[in-house]
Amino acid sequence: MKSLQQVDAKIASLIEKEADRQEFGIELIASENYTSKAVMEAAGSVLTNKYSEGYVGKRYYGGNEVIDEVEQLAIDRCKELFGCEHANIQPLSGSPANIAVYLAVLKPGDKVLGLKLDHGGHLSHGHPVNFSGMMYNFVQYEVEQATGRIDMDKVREIALREKPKMILAGFSAYSRNLDWKRFKEIADEVGAITMADISHVAGLIAGKVIDSPVPYFDIVTTTTHKTLRGPRGAVIMCKQAFAKAIDKGLFPGMQGGPHDHINAGKAVAFLEALQPEFHVYAGNVIKNAQAMAGELMKRGYKIISDGTDNHLMVVDMTSKGVSGKEAEVALEKVGISSSRSTIPFDTRKPMDPSGLRLGTAAITTRGFNEADSVTVADIIDRTIIARNDDAVLAKIREEIVALCRKHPLYK
Ligand SMILES: *Cc1c(COP(=O)(O)O)cnc(C)c1O
Secondary structure (H helix, E strand, O other): OOOHHHHOHHHHHHHHHHHHHHHOOEEOOOOOOOOOHHHHHHHOOHHHHOOOOEEOOEEOOOOOHHHHHHHHHHHHHHHHHHOOOEEEOOOOOHHHHHHHHHHHHOOOOOEEEEEOHHHOOOHHHOOOOOHHHHHOEEEEEOEOOOOOOEOHHHHHHHHHHHOOOEEEEEOOOOOOOOOHHHHHHHHHHHOOEEEEEOOOOHHHHHOOOOOOOOOOOOEEEEEOOOOOOOOOOEEEEEOHHHHHHHHHHHOOOOOOOOOHHHHHHHHHHHHHHOOHHHHHHHHHHHHHHHHHHHHHHHOOOEEHHHOOOOOEEEEEHHHHOOOHHHHHHHHHHHOEEOEEEOOOOOOOOOOOOOEEEEEOHHHHHOOOOHHHHHHHHHHHHHHHHOOOOHHHHHHHHHHHHHHHHHOOOOO
């Protein structure tokens, strides 16, 4: 068969262009990472040709002997990695995984407690524009304005008052560890199901550098492509008592055929995360985030909660006289990718909020250490200061290319 280059030179060249952008840019988007060539080989394999609706040993199509082995390997490795009782590795991505959980354990209109979006939560945790907010009655808890942290006594107060069917713990933009045990105690007090969405920190949990909710929580969802460094996808883990409902909620509940090529990539990523090197990687991600946050704070940047326990930080850019969007645009000019973000109690609009979210999962994968992370903070600061000076920005761009050459990625 013909190669991509022979069939479609345009797409081939665009992929090459994107590979260059990744190779010579600094990736600070907290939800992104660089997956291994091994994962990409699996994800780009003939497994994409197969239909295998159903589960291992119970498929609605023939010819699934090999796929069954692939899926079983992914399940076994996921269970070993996180120590969960049951794993469904078929979710196409994080939001679909969460839909499947809601379908499995809730009825439309049921009450759920979740973290507010502009306080670090995720759209699929009950935002009004998302299916979760339309179908279910989400009540939200917040972070404290003074500390930027979740106050568990307040979560308990809300839980006792609201009596939710489920309590959801998890975030997309919160830089502190969650007290999983306390969430579980509160849920038990009001008879609620516990769900954790560890999409952002799954790699840090798999690397055993921060605590896991798996021993305590009924259900745990995660994407596989953020700190976990696998292909774009998700998994649902749960206690045995929820296994049947979760599996049914996903298929036939809301998905059709699984993406077997991606699931093979997940199996490879789980194997990689089981290696001792991954524990070192996860530790370095946090060290780098703390080095970067420390340097930014030293230079007068306000970081929500004044630091980080994980891979990410939310910076209040108004402390430097720019909006999150202005900062994102300025950094883009020198080849740094970041994402604007609302901050708790933000007075600006979501399309142009006050915050900028930064993360170190990707730069750590390409070998940046703490000194490099301090350099990146320095570059960020100089870029913000010189944001209207194209000559200075061009010089900074050259520095970044040199830094990237020092830590080659795929090339
Ligand atoms: C990223 C994320 C998701 C959604 O994942 P997609 O794969 O983009 O659908 C869900 N929950 C949380 C907490 C996330 O951070």
